[in-house]
Amino acid sequence: MAFKPSASKKNKRKEEGTLNMNSMMDILTIMLLFLLMSFSTEGSLATKADGLKPPLILVNNKPKKTLSVGISSRAIYFKRDPIVDVDQVLAQKNSYVIQQLAEKLDEEASRAIDLESKFGIEFKKELVITADEKTPFNLLLKVVITAGRNQFSNLRLMGNLSNPKDVFGE
């Protein structure tokens, strides 16, 4: 019997398949939103800021969100807004109070006291200081004294949790 090629194979049409990108798009969209959100909130993913590299800390304390003051190599920030230049503060030789920061803290303290009296929300007097690792001591002290004078007595120095090898360089 002569060989008869398979009719079904011969007539099989090669269909072009299209890649379904919907699920891929979903994943990418979620990732993009997560990354964008991480940039705008405190979390494990931190933006590299020019002139503000927090120090390395060995003691493990879980941070919590509260009022913050930032000290970069260029400016002092209150709630992420620059309020005064570092050079200007360092030039003040006779005063340990940073006026611009004092005004902002006083405003915040008044608001917190008002909330405490009206709604019973406790004013914890907490302030987080996030400073660059190279910040000079006298600048730090000025910020600390200004905070203390404006009722913020529970201060916390924020940094990046690290291990002794990185800190002591051994």
Added chain:
Amino acid sequence: MAFKPSQRRTVKIESTELDLRPIMNMMCILIPLLLSCSQFVKNSWLELNLPPVGGGPSPNNSETQDKPKEEPKKVGLKLVITEKGMTLAGNTVILAGEGGAGPTLPKLTDGRYDFDGLDKKIKDIVKTIGGKGFEDERVIIITAEDGIEYQSIVTTMDVLTLAATKELKDQAGKVVKEPWFVNIGVGKILI
């Protein structure tokens, strides 16, 4: 003229698929860009206390004059950080370095502060003053020269916190260890 139906009726509505490739390309560029601009970190904090404002009670105060004077014993521990090293001092004593002069813990030959030495000194001090009735035995004030970097201050605070512990019993009677120095402050020595 006879009615002629509109040709619009014959227009076929074709369904077209959305071309997602340009959006995909943009996403593929944006995500690595955002990832490269950030770093994964774990935050932590150190508690900082302010030195008490003002001095003790006024000597003219009638209440203090009537009562018999019982001054609490105070050790007044201070740690001074300078460009040359670290000096430990109390109210009445300054711990001298090995040579008898200079800071208690001079900087190491590679220019780093002697944090190992500080750890040992603090352990010795805690053994010496612990339980002797000093009111401020768990308080230490750090002061430094104007230009001392923040990282050095923070590492010093870390060493002070981790060097010595105190054992306490909690409400359930379980022994809990907590850092010896519960009150680490910063201040300025005014001469």
